[in-house]
Amino acid sequence: MPTIFSKIIAGEIPSYRIAENEDFFAFLDIFPIREGHVLVVPKTEVDKIFDVSDELLAKWLVFAKPIARAIEKAFACNRCGISVIGLEVPHAHMHLVPIDxxxxxxxxxxxxxxxxxELKDVQRRLLEAMAQ
Structure with missing residues (x-):
């Protein structure tokens, strides 16, 4: 059965999309721990991050990098933090969060x-920061 993230990627569940390519999809967490909290997920359903292929794992960080930089531009923070917990949804994902x-x-x-x-405003701020 597809995960909630696969349904979001497929457009079956609406989301506040931040970035996408052939391998990854990034969108706002609708229950953020801080304003600007973005989820980055591979389009391939893999439960655990360390079960992702080495090639895809490397590409994942490269894909997340401009989003992290946009978070730092768009929100008052010391830096963009990254967390991988993986307990909530059986689909590997990383959290990018503005932190102090x-x-x-x-x-x-x-x-x-x-x-x-408010979520649309966060999305707008991130997309503008990524376009700079």
């Missing part, structure tokens, strides 16, 4: 509840 401290990557904290308009 390690605690900003604490996924046990309450998630933000952004409105659709």
């Amino acid at each position: 401290s390690a605690d900003d990557l604490n996924f046990t904290r309450a998630k933000l509840k952004l409105s659709p308009d």
Whole structure:
């Protein structure tokens, strides 16, 4: 059965798309831990990140790099943090999050509840930063 991420990639579930190529899809986390939180997933369904092929794993970081830079431009933060937890959805994914401290990557904290308009604004800010 397809994962929720595969359904998002296929367009069966709407998302706030940030970037896409033949191998990866990046979109806003609709329950972010910080504003600007982006999920980056391979289009191939693989449960665990270290089960992804070496070639795809290397490409994954290269794909995420301009998104991370856009996060740093678009949001007041010290840097873009990266986290791979993989417990919520059986489809390998990385979280790119604007951070000021390690605690900003604490996924046990309450998630933000952004409105659709707020999510569209975050998407716009990231897309503009990527276009620069």
